[in-house]
Structures are given as C-alpha cells and as structure tokens.
Amino acid sequence: MSRLLFAMITAASVLAAMPASASTIRVQLNADIRSTTPGINRDDNTDAVVLHTVEGLVAYSEDATVKPLLAKSVDVSEDGKTYTFTLRHGVTFHNGAPLTSADVAWSWQFYMDPARKWRCLPEFDGSGRLKVEAVETPDEKTVVFRLNGPNALFLASLARTDCGMTGIINKASLKADGSWDKPIGTGPFKFAEWKPGEFIGLERFEEYQSLPGERDGYTGGKRPLVDDVRFMIIPDSAAAKAALQAGNIDVVPDLANTDVKEIQGNPDLNLSVSSNMGTSTILFQTRDALLSNVKLRQAIAAAVDTEQLTEAVTQGLTKRNNSLVPSLSAYHTAAQDVGYTYNPEAAKALLAEAGYKGEPITLLTNQRYPQTYASSVIAQAMMQAAGLNVSLEVLEWAAQLDRYSAGNYQMMAFPYSARLDPALSYDSVMGSKDKQPRKAWDSPEAQELLNKAMVVSDKVERQAIFDDLHKRFLAEVPFLMLYNGIDASAFSKRVSNYKASIFSKPRLWEVTLAK
Numbered sequence: 001m002s003r004l005l006f007a008m009i010t011a012a013s014v015l016a017a018m019p020a021s022a023s024t025i026r027v028q029l030n031a032d033i034r035s036t037t038p039g040i041n042r043d044d045n046t047d048a049v050v051l052h053t054v055e056g057l058v059a060y061s062e063d064a065t066v067k068p069l070l071a072k073s074v075d076v077s078e079d080g081k082t083y084t085f086t087l088r089h090g091v092t093f094h095n096g097a098p099l100t101s102a103d104v105a106w107s108w109q110f111y112m113d114p115a116r117k118w119r120c121l122p123e124f125d126g127s128g129r130l131k132v133e134a135v136e137t138p139d140e141k142t143v144v145f146r147l148n149g150p151n152a153l154f155l156a157s158l159a160r161t162d163c164g165m166t167g168i169i170n171k172a173s174l175k176a177d178g179s180w181d182k183p184i185g186t187g188p189f190k191f192a193e194w195k196p197g198e199f200i201g202l203e204r205f206e207e208y209q210s211l212p213g214e215r216d217g218y219t220g221g222k223r224p225l226v227d228d229v230r231f232m233i234i235p236d237s238a239a240a241k242a243a244l245q246a247g248n249i250d251v252v253p254d255l256a257n258t259d260v261k262e263i264q265g266n267p268d269l270n271l272s273v274s275s276n277m278g279t280s281t282i283l284f285q286t287r288d289a290l291l292s293n294v295k296l297r298q299a300i301a302a303a304v305d306t307e308q309l310t311e312a313v314t315q316g317l318t319k320r321n322n323s324l325v326p327s328l329s330a331y332h333t334a335a336q337d338v339g340y341t342y343n344p345e346a347a348k349a350l351l352a353e354a355g356y357k358g359e360p361i362t363l364l365t366n367q368r369y370p371q372t373y374a375s376s377v378i379a380q381a382m383m384q385a386a387g388l389n390v391s392l393e394v395l396e397w398a399a400q401l402d403r404y405s406a407g408n409y410q411m412m413a414f415p416y417s418a419r420l421d422p423a424l425s426y427d428s429v430m431g432s433k434d435k436q437p438r439k440a441w442d443s444p445e446a447q448e449l450l451n452k453a454m455v456v457s458d459k460v461e462r463q464a465i466f467d468d469l470h471k472r473f474l475a476e477v478p479f480l481m482l483y484n485g486i487d488a489s490a491f492s493k494r495v496s497n498y499k500a501s502i503f504s505k506p507r508l509w510e511v512t513l514a515k
Helices: 044-050 101-112 154-159 161-166 237-246 257-264 294-303 306-313 344-354 370-385 397-406 422-429 444-453 459-476
Strands: 024-029 058-060 066-068 071-076 082-087 132-139 142-147 189-195 199-204 228-233 269-284 361-365 390-394 411-416 479-492
Touching (some): 024 237, 044 161, 082 101, 154 161, 237 479, 294 344, 294 370, 306 370, 306 479, 361 370, 361 397, 370 390, 370 479, 444 459
Parallel strands (some): 024 228, 361 390
Antiparallel strands (some): 132 142, 189 199, 269 411
C-alpha cells in the first residue's frame, strides 16, 4: 500500500480548553435554508449552516488540497481501487455516541439510497466513471471503500461542500418512521432550532474534539468559541447593512461589492475580503430552438464585454475569467487567459448568419445575489445594443433553482459555488441533459476528455486536458463564463478572528465575540 501524505492525528489531538463566556453571534443569511440534510435539497446557504454540524472523513483545506478530518489516515492500494480510512479516536456525535466504522457505513447507505436524491449520488453510483462497489468495516475504527477503478477525484468528491462533505451522521438523525429529523453529527455546533423565514439556531458542542493547529479551511482547528450561532434571515442587503451598523447583527458574510468602500471607512466595523473559486455565469439552454444555434451563442459572446462587466460588477476587486479553471488554480495558465473577444460588429454579423430576426429571449435572474443581478442588467444592455431582444425575468431564488435543476430556461444568470479541482468545476456544468437536466454543456467529446482528467494524476497530462477543454468551451459557447467570485464580509469590532475564505461561506468556529 502507498500512504497518502496525510498527517497522522494522534490521541493528543483533543480539544484545548475553551473560554467560558455566554455569547451568541448573529450572522446574516440572504435567504432561508432549504433543509438541514447534508447534500440533499440544498443550496449554498444550506451547506454553510449544515457544515457547522456535520463533518466528513476528509475535508478541503485553505489551499484547496484534501486533508483528513474524521479520518486519522488514509491508505490507497497500489492499483488505486481500495481506500482504507482509519478513524480518529475520541470523536463523539452530538448525542454522546462514539463514532465508529458502522456509522460511516450506515451514513453511506443513507446517501446512496436513490429515493433521498443526494446531490452527489451520480458521482459514486456508476452513472459516471466512478462506482463505489463495496464499503467494508473490518473493525470499529477501519472503513474500506472499494472502487470499480482508480479515480483521482474520489477524495475530492467526498470533501465537496455541495455534497454536504459526505457528512457522517448518527442514526438518531432520523425519526422512528425513517423520515429526517435533524442532523446529529460530530461538528463543532449542534443543531438547535429552525424557524423558517426567521432564523436557524446552533449551540456549541461542549465535547467537540478539535484537530490541533490553526483553522485550515474545513479541517484544522475548529473550536467552537461562542455559545450559540444564530443565522438571521435578512434578504435585503441594505437592511442587513443597517442591522450591522446598528449592532443588531454581528456578521454580514456576503457584502455587496458596492458597499466595500463604505465599510472600509466605518471605524466601528471590520472588513475581510478574499478571492474564491466560485463561478459567475450566464447559462444558455442549448436545446432551446434559438440557443441551439452555435452562431447565435457566439454572437452573444461577442456582444458582451466581460472585462467591462466584471470591472463594473466587482468594483474592480477582480478581473474577468472566461475559463472554467478558476484564476486561483494552479492549472490556470496563459492558455486559460484566452477569452471571448468583445466585438459588437462581429456580433451583428453572427446574428445575421444565425438567421436571427429579433425573436424574444428571456434571461432569468435573482436579487438574492447582488452581483448576479448586476451582471444580468449589464449583460442585457450589451446584448440589446447588438440587436438581441433580451428581457429580464427576476425570480425568487428557490424558484430559479428549481428552473435550473429542470433545465427550464432560455438564458439564466447563475452563480456556482466553489469547486476546488478544475475537473470538478467542469463536472458541475458538464454531462448528459437526458440524465441530469441541470447540466449546461452536453458534449460527448468534451466529456471523454473530462473523464480522463478524473483518472490521471500527472499534472502535465491534466494540464493538457484542461487546455483542450477550454479551447472547445470557447468554440462551442455552451454558456458564458464571466468571473470568479469575491467574498467581502463585514463584521462588528466585537468579533475576532472572522475571515472570508475561498469557500464563500461563513465559518463560525475559532471565532470569538467580546462582551
């Protein structure tokens, strides 16, 4: 067996003494969560809340590598088909039950039940290249996953935040009738209550066993240093900012870019800004009667000045990126810097070639994400200037997400949460529309390339694949890639050690609140 370069976590990695202080930190959410089930009926806000309560075997670190969390170590067989996880000692669930391999196996079966509609079921059930053929528990602290073949992204997929980090949950998370009750996990905070439309309350897990060291993404030090976390549902960004300035909430995790300068000038507030690997896009339904025409899609790409759009929407905090390989990625090279060429005259010529005669096109958007809405308005104006008859339809986020999942749109402004490996960035948008209507790029040739990137581990070989995919993406224009995200978080001076991150989600462990 070859051992991954994961640090061994010893029995000494127990929770350091935590300061005792009665404190509740209040954090704004711009919309309610969809559920409390990891990776099921979820969105980014749901993930942000749930990942305070559950943890997986492995997790992403701050540098986008995968490191251990509930696993003490991971061994991989020479043929790459067998992963052996050794669990940490001393970890307990919120109900006091000790973590065992049986809990890992039970959680896996929970997620793999097709009726539950786990977001990441297709990543592991053989729908794609990877299939987990067996999960074995030779003893209480050992779990063995057997795959149908080597897969470079197995651990990365387990760690995905949109998968709920494949969080290990206790059976008591279900009611007696088998329906979902609440997450009973191993995370630093316990689920307390959810008042839909108002708030979600979490409580400090006093017996939490933190890894040693500093906070490191979703692993590393994760001590709960406040008694309670209350996620307050405040959809209006102006109202959230006013509540922060008045001291009624403590953290606004997703500050509008237009508010950054104001917060910088406020002596009573702090600001944390971080680039992230999220992607801002304008999706095309390539099965639509109009948008199935590649000439029309190419015309739109020539009509939208993504450099100017990005400058305006982000207040100059980031640059455009027309590649699905995030700008922060080690795989983003000069080849990935090649993007769309803004040329209104070429756009008009392409429209003529496409036979476009002013047919109406609807661009769906939402106001939950201010940057997404701003991108929609600017892109609409640019497309109209080139002769495209584009109108905006503003939806509630839940309604837009349902339309996205069903593939029911012509054009849609849509933000994707961070994927920390380029293959996962591509995988979030690529695939068969027949099997998964939410997929935006349905190309068998491109899919074959992506499948290779999910198996090979050699960086040079993977780089060549991503460069080839990017060329195809620019030529086929299945949708517009605009820019990677910026996270700007504002918080009270009472709050210490809060930081925005590449994950685009609030993280309340290792954070303190002065009285």
